[in-house]
Amino acid sequence: PREKGWTDPYIYLFQHIWCRQPHIKAIISFQKHFQAKHDDIIIASLPKAGTTWLKALAFATAKRHRFIPSQNDHPLLNSNSHTLVPFFELTIYSDNNPNYVDPSTLPEPRIFGTHIPFPSLSNSIHNSNCKIIYICRNPFDTFISFWHFSNNMILSQSSQSLPTLTLEEAFERYSEGKHPFGPFWSNILGYWKASQDKPSKVLFLKYEELKADTKFELKRMAQFLDCPFTQEEESGGIIDSIIELCSFGKMKELEVNKSGKIPDRRIIENKHFFRKGEIGDWINYFSPEMTEKLSKVIEEKFDQSAWSHPEEE
Numbered sequence: 034p035r036e037k038g039w040t041d042p043y044i045y046l047f048q049h050i051w052c053r054q055p056h057i058k059a060i061i062s063f064q065k066h067f068q069a070k071h072d073d074i075i076i077a078s079l080p081k082a083g084t085t086w087l088k089a090l091a092f093a094t095a096k097r098h099r100f101i102p103s104q105n106d107h108p109l110l111n112s113n114s115h116t117l118v119p120f121f122e123l124t125i126y127s128d129n130n131p132n133y134v135d136p137s138t139l140p141e142p143r144i145f146g147t148h149i150p151f152p153s154l155s156n157s158i159h160n161s162n163c164k165i166i167y168i169c170r171n172p173f174d175t176f177i178s179f180w181h182f183s184n185n186m187i188l189s190q191s192s193q194s195l196p197t198l199t200l201e202e203a204f205e206r207y208s209e210g211k212h213p214f215g216p217f218w219s220n221i222l223g224y225w226k227a228s229q230d231k232p233s234k235v236l237f238l239k240y241e242e243l244k245a246d247t248k249f250e251l252k253r254m255a256q257f258l259d260c261p262f263t264q265e266e267e268s269g270g271i272i273d274s275i276i277e278l279c280s281f282g283k284m285k286e287l288e289v290n291k292s293g294k295i296p297d298r299r300i301i302e303n304k305h306f307f308r309k310g311e312i313g314d315w316i317n318y319f320s321p322e323m324t325e326k327l328s329k330v331i332e333e334k335f336d337q338s339a340w341s342h343p344e345e346e
């Protein structure tokens with residue numbers, strides 16, 4: 034089945050995932066070819082859930098012995114986190130990508146990103162000891178962030194003349210689950226369920242909790258990655274340095290994120306990954322009807338334990 038797309042004329046349902054046409058080929062190629070290593074780290078998310086931030090935090094944490102977070106030659110000061118942590122389906126296995134990276138040449142621990150739902154990850158990932166960190170964000174804010182991002186993407190593709198989506202059009206599609214790597218409920222619940230295994234290869238984080246207590250969540254993440262912060266590191270301020278290095282204010286103001294571009298199949302301007310970085314911006318956009326409708330979808334599709342409902346926060 035195909036439906037009207039967001040940044041493309043159409044999106045297609047493939048393996049229960051709504052995706053753009055180039056993603057289909059990339060997903061097949063990824064499933065066929067990717068060979069996981071036991072110490073690989075995978076950052077998984079829905080678009081606009083906080084991927085850019087989590088990639089930066091994971092990179093800074095897992096590679097802190099090689100790159101000192103407080104030093105002014107840290108790679109995150111000169112590169113966007115999507116360049117340092119490439120996506121399987123958007124970068125590595127995407128056809129004709131000028132930004133191609135051969136995964137076997139990446140230094141260990143290798144860190145990848147993906148929006149692909151848990152059941153569709155490659156068997157090699159399922160059968161290895163690699164670790165997955167998933168970031169979930171409340172669907173209200175994720176939607177508003179995605180709507181802005183899609184419209185910015187369309188506007189910056191000068192070769193295309195796609196109409197931007199009105200909020201209402203976009204909302205209809207989103208609440209039916211018809212958006213890239215959606216439906217959002219399947220994507221979130223797939224990782225949520227996997228995170229409940231004991232032991233689990235999935236650590237399930239929430240954007241809202243990461244914002245509320247970044248230090249606590251970062252320590253949890255380091256523990257999960259088998260590289261917990263030592264007492265000496267903590268008292269030496271390394272956790273604070275990582276939090277500062279990856280903070281919204283710091284990242285947004287870096288030259289690479291103000292004027293840099295990712296030369297993917299489509300050129301993406303890094304600045305579009307940094308909009309407001311706040312919780313609850315949806316309230317400025319939702320009508321009472323939209324709020325009611327999305328709340329109902331959430332109630333129907335989710336086990337309440339997956340995350341707390343935004344109105345209850």
Ligand code: A3P
Nearest residue numbers: 081082083084085086178280281307308309310
């Ligand atoms: P908003 O559009 O609500 O501002 P993704 O990285 O998955 O594409 O998600 C982008 C969203 O995360 C945007 O949300 C962006 O502003 C926010 N974001 C980017 N970097 C961040 C950071 N370092 N800290 C907190 N939020 C960040």
